[in-house]
Amino acid sequence: MAVSEPTAPDAVASAAASEADVRLDGVTKRFGEMLAVDDLTLSIQRGHFYALLGPSGCGKTTTLRMIGGFEDPTGGRVYLGGEDVTDRPSHRRDVNTVFQSYALFPHLSVERNVAFGLERRKIGRAEVRRRVGEMLELVQLGPLAKRKPAQLSGGQQQRVALARALVNRPRALLLDEPLGALDLRLRRQLQIELKRIQQEVGITFVHVTHDQEEAMTMADTIVVMNRGRVEQAGTAEQLYELPRTAFVASFLGQSNLIDARVGAADGARTPVETHDGARLQVPSDRVGALAGEQASVGVRPEKMSLLTPEGIAPDGANVLRGRVVVASFLGVSVQYLVTTAGGEELTVIAQNEAGCAPDAFAVGREVQLCWDPRHTFVVARGADE
């Protein structure tokens, strides 16, 4: 088994562009009739922190288990560092897993747990002891080395599981909702710690979660999955600002989606006509294959602002008319629910600048909604939201 030495993050960054560390090529997994993972192709770069994000049952765990070698794909190939490992058993794959239940060995002490992987290889005792010691320092468990897993708190067990996997310096570390069992505070703390450790050791992390905030906090790249398929992969900004499917638009944060017909491009802007006849503008480079199609236009709630009916919208802004249905004062912001002429209920989030919900936008008032066309996106009309 090849042992890749941990590399410094900057060295990683330069090598990263070309090299795929983990690659799934058209991988499919069926459990009987049930299609858990559907023709999934994914390329994970060395040294990056990837999050697999998706709703329950979308196939995240199954995907991870196929990379780890615990599940045989029904079709497709799995590559690690360019090598086809599809038919290789898990103990001969250079990846390690942190299980959701931690799966620590209850009969072994913390240090023996951490040493387990190294002891399976031809590594001298002194070397094993040194590396285990170092790793326990890294996860701040040095003083607890002699304890049994049952004598540790949940967060400590989680760190043992992490140390036990990391000490082997695997090509990639697979984490299946490792923070799922912890309370919110500890979770936030460990998220930051995980990120720190990942940057320190420079190993590729593939982190499964269904918590979008967790994914956005930690990951360089987020892969949004739905029904066994990849919906979209990209950085948090890309996914949030430019969702490419209706599912991503509504799964990652809130979105206002309006049914519309996309017109023909007119320079940098493409006109869009909503189903009730309102005309909006969308940046042409966001339309793609949807030109001339029925689609949904979307905008994030915090990108919109409210104006009184007489107010003058900035030049070139997208404008819709509607009536305020709900106005909730949330402290940091005020959240409005506005019904448009076409019947959509749109959410608008406004900064709380006045110190109260302004009278002009009280419930029942007619308002104008306006936003910069740069913040408009177009997605195929989604059946699955």
Added chain:
Amino acid sequence: MNARVRTWMLGIWSTAAILYLFIPIFIVVLFSFNDNRGRFNFTWNGFTLRHWAHPFRDPDLVTALRNSIEIGLLSTAVAVTLGTFLAMALVRYRFRGRGAIDLFVFLPMATPEVVMGAALLALFLVFNVSTGFVTILIAHVMFCLSYVVVTVRARLEGMDPHIEEAARDLGAGEMTTFWKVTLPMIAPGVAAAGVLAFALSVDDYVITSFNAGQTQTFPLFIFGATRQGVPAEVNVLATMLLIAVLLLMGLNVLLQRRLSRRDASGGGAEAVEEEPRPMVVTPAPSAAG
């Protein structure tokens, strides 16, 4: 007032139950010290230690005892090995015929011993196997196996299967995973199964009597002896057997305690309540008395 009555009743009730359980055993032990006259040992004639002076005077008895212990150890070893792997296969793998095996494993426990003894004898006759030490051994392995499977299986089912996956993940092959992880974790179950199997084997009379041929085991010997009268040595030996079994049980309980202290939980956060129950095995030392 009411509560006090209840406490009293409970006390009386438990005492009665315990007496009911222990009086026969007590009588057996007591009469090993009886200074009996003649061939029978039914009336109390006064205290003596003379039966305890030479309990092994009879060479046949020694042979019978040795046979019993040898058969007990061998059948335990075979049944525990086979049974542990069988339990692992049943819990961990899905394979054709699994359901049938599952059912058949329980069958020997439900079958009346007489029927099983007779059936085994018939089988040996059909295959022209002469009965003796080996056939006893085969019979004992057979009925011990079920108990081993049931005991080990319970332990395996309480174990997080991800723990074995974690071992593989860390580079351990099938064998290493078994020796380093699975076996240590199911050890309490395996130990309990071993004690149970040995106890069952050593005191089995019915099935053994069908398949023994000329070979004597300890229970067979005692039963034979009682037919020619009831020598007080029978009580002595029964008492010894009782003590041996009690010692084994004590050992088992101690072992379980140590193991359960060693891994007070199954490892995962949610496995904490899965503490191994001390498996107290109580075989009835019933061969004599």
